[in-house]
Amino acid sequence: MPGGAGRTMSNRRGSTNRSDAWQREARNTGYRTRSAFKLKQIQERFGVIRRGDTVLDVGCHPGGWSQVAVEEVGEDGAVIGVDLKGCAPVDGCTFVVGDITDEGTQQRIRDALEGDILRVVVSDISPGLTGQYEMDQAISTDLVCSVFDFAYPLMGSGGVLVTKVFQGRGIEALISAANTRFSTVQRFSPDASRNSSSETYLVCRNRKEKPSKGTGTMSVQELVNRSLADDGFVIPAGESDERREAGRVGFRLVKSTSGDDE
Ligand SMILES: C[S@@+](CC[C@H](N)C(=O)[O-])C[C@H]1O[C@@H](n2cnc3c(N)ncnc32)[C@H](O)[C@@H]1O
Structure with missing residues (x-):
């Protein structure tokens, strides 16, 4: 080992x-990546993927996790992978190239599902790293929120969502938001994780039929943003949309100094 x-x-x-x-x-x-062993270790520990499952692999390039998912679902299952970058073919996997936060990409994933319900979503998504940890971590958290919000409606009751997260601001809020959608949310750091101090995986099991009462219709992104705002980290008024469009969502985390920025 x-x-x-x-x-x-x-x-x-x-x-x-x-x-x-x-x-x-x-x-x-x-396997195409060292990362493949992270999913294998998650699978050994939690048995997240079953024979015959339909699985979405988010941030799949170059395809290591997709290889593992295809093995686990067997011939009766299906795997769809999505990434900004194209992957060399993997037998039994359909790849969609595009940004998971983009509506066009999301529609192509729905099309690839052909009406099927996702039982499992695995996400190793990671932004292009700038080297500034706070910013990378914030962008990563935003992406993970998008994964939850996109995938949840496509999943059936009892489904499983596994995602990489970077430790830092907003993670507790993300876990609490995940708990509104799944009965069990656990952190797990596989041995094969190189940056065990910064990177961990959330294993969210038993998707609830509906989000918990009390959260209204708030998305995971909104729940996390609300918690960040409560902690004094705010989206400067009028700026978030522009920054989001510019793909610089991580810059949204600006510490409030006056307390009345919104
Ligand atoms: C750590 S790699 C995944 C490795 C993969 N699990 C494997 O074993 O082959 C993270 C991936 O997330 C992808 N990614 C980052 N932002 C994305 C986005 N907005 N939409 C889709 N993929 C994205 C990157 O292109 C990158 O390939």
């Missing part, structure tokens, strides 16, 4: 050695 030797090492070299080991393992076993 590649993780074994490095497991107790917490320093950077230990983590790099461990990651190299998973990379070697990926090469030896035919």
